[in-house]
Amino acid sequence: MDGREVNMPNAGSKRGGWITFTFITGAVAGLTLATGGWLSNLIVYLIQEFNVKSINAAQISNIMNGCINLFPVIGAIVADSFIGSFFVASISACISLMGIVLLELTATLDSLRPQSCDDGSSLCTPPSKVQYAILYTALALACIGCGGTRFTLATMGANQFDKPNDQGRFFNWYFFTLYTSSAVSSTAIVYIEDNLSWRLGFGLSAIANFIGLAFLLLGNRFYLHVKPHGSPFTGLVRVIVATIRKRKVQLSSKTEDYYYGQDGIAEIPPPSKKRFRFLDRAALKTEGDVQSDGSVAKPWRICTMKQVEDLRNLMRILPLWSTGVFLSTPIGILSSLTILQALTMDRSFGPNFKIPSGSIMVLVLIWTSISLTIIDRFLCPMWQKLTGSSPTPLQRIGVGHVLNTLSMLTSALVESKRLKIAHAHHLREQPSSVVPMSVLWLVPQLALVGIGEAFHLPGQVELYYQEFPTSLKTTSTAMISMIIGIAYYLSTALIDLVRRVTGWLPDNLNDGRVDNVYWALVVVGVLNFGYYLMCACSYRYQNVGKGSEDAALINDADG
Incomplete structure (x- = not known):
């Protein structure tokens, strides 16, 4: 395994x-x-x-x-x-x-x-x-x-x-x-x-x-049960402390100068060119760090190269993780504003049924569920037949970024149309009036959000699970939850900020400019996608697709 x-x-x-x-x-x-x-x-x-x-x-x-x-x-x-x-x-x-x-x-x-x-x-x-x-x-x-x-x-x-x-x-x-x-x-x-x-x-x-x-x-x-081995974060903190304490020590190019544990097996040789190579100081042996039997004498001054590599892997992936925060934040804003839009639109569906405004976001869940089935049963097998390999997590996340930006673009266009109809019917001064425009106009933007989530959410979880250190497997999948939580609070703060500094979000949306909010999110999405491409192109897989052609899909810019 x-x-x-x-x-x-x-x-x-x-x-x-x-x-x-x-x-x-x-x-x-x-x-x-x-x-x-x-x-x-x-x-x-x-x-x-x-x-x-x-x-x-x-x-x-x-x-x-x-x-x-x-x-x-x-x-x-x-x-x-x-x-x-x-x-x-x-x-x-x-x-x-x-x-x-x-x-x-x-x-x-x-x-x-x-x-x-x-x-x-x-x-x-x-x-x-x-x-x-x-x-x-x-x-x-x-x-x-x-x-x-x-x-x-x-x-x-x-x-x-x-x-x-x-x-x-x-x-x-x-x-x-x-x-x-x-x-x-x-x-x-x-x-x-x-x-x-x-x-x-x-x-x-x-x-x-x-x-x-x-x-x-x-x-x-x-079930196959993975045995925990104490807090992995202690080892990561030890690497940081040991690196700081040895910040003035000169790095060595010799493998034997680094500590690999009591067995002394050098599974991770320190190459001459490596990102965050300064962290290798934490595993560099100095006088008094290691006892004669190979055990650690000063735990907060010496670490194994495996612990160093674990922290290095986390630092490599953190930029990619941060792009997920800026990917989910616009989705959180869209979710809140879409419900407010639905309240001002014609929600009749047939002669006797009206769509609850709070249920409109269920469309995202439905489209995500449908898309996940199509991706698993058709798109991934087709991709594998055409390229000889499965789509990598980074590729799936990238597609999610594009679809997310398109959803914001669609939202801006739909809201512009809604405002034109509202102004044409002189509803700017009538907060409780319903714009004669079907709520079904919101379906395309929600569909794009749902399809995008079908790509980037499983892609992110798969990436973190396979690339995080072995001791942090459960924490790795929870990272997407942390992204959603941070994005949820951040979207709330941004909406409040927009309300304070602009006139785009009054209580009466017919007198506001929600379309400007969406256009701003389009700009954020494009910039975040560019940032993501920079991070993805400079990232080198550590575990994904090892032993298969998948591992070669991201370039070797990591040195």
Whole structure:
């Protein structure tokens, strides 16, 4: 295998492979349905059942969304450092179930909610401290549980395969399951909550969580478990400290002058030309660093070349990772503005049905799910027949960048048309008026976002998983979650900044210039794509496609 140490109870038993696929994707589907069931409609629940003001409800929802995308990093660190992916996912699924059950109780027991008030009343009774405490405890447990499972399961699934192509296919189907389940929960369960009862909606979420947990546990005897070996971050910090302490020491060109561990095997020789070569000082042996038996005498002054190389690999990939932040931030802005646009447009679909404005973003999930299937079944096999190799992660991410920029361009054109119609009908001074333009005009921009995500999200997860150090496999897949979390908060801050310094985003969009916001995002997308190309062309794969023709697709500019 790829250098991973595996804890196998029976050396003769066969674990891992596609037999685990059903259990892991079943767990992903159940847990995603559960999360979407309470998160998608949280703002409405807070306003209707807890008498929370709309702005405060939106702020609570923003915090929950941001935390759900940042908590996976904590779960990944725990998995890599201490107990492994399976136990983190299992414990987190139990915590999530507790949170949803507690949320179900708030919808069932009248004593856990404030007295309901009539619409428009200014005398609504706010929740008591006890009611707030129970509500926030439920949300915190559900949020922590979701964060500990989402991308931990992605790593756990990829760990079952040896070949990068199989890992890439798994990530495709992982995201297909994630997006399809999110679409179902954002429509079916939300409809039940809005039209039948919150109790039934949250109850279905709890059942889905339980089913996901059951799938995860039932497959345990088939899983290949990667054994954690303590915190990998300690070794990385040691490299930085040792490099600083030896900053005045002259580097050597001799392999034997560097420390490779007690076995003394020089698996990573220090070449004369290498990026961040200054880090090699951390492994350079000086007097008193190593004892006579080959063990380390001063842990914070000497490191192995393997630890140095791990940090070097992280530093190589960080520029590529940063392009992902600037890729996801425009998507976050588009998501918020698209819902506001939908509120001002004709949402009638047939004589008796009106599309909920909050459900318009489900189109992104649907297009992503469809695109993932087409990519896995048709585009990738066709590409392999034409070129003799599968598309690399960097190529897939690059396509995502292009489609993302095109979606912003389409959004700007559609909004320009909407504003022309609004001005032609003299609606600039009528905030509540609906522009006689179908909401279906928003479909192309959302379709492009969805297709783009089908390319760049699996591509990023596959790249980080295969290129991160072995000790950081779970953390690697959580990096995309961190990107989404940072982008989510950054998009909120940028929208607030635009509102403060320009007149583009007034409360009445018919009197604003949302199209200018989209044109600005087009410029950001083009600049970010150029930055991405610079990073991609200067990046040299460390692990992707080793032993195959894939590894030669990126140039040798790394020296």
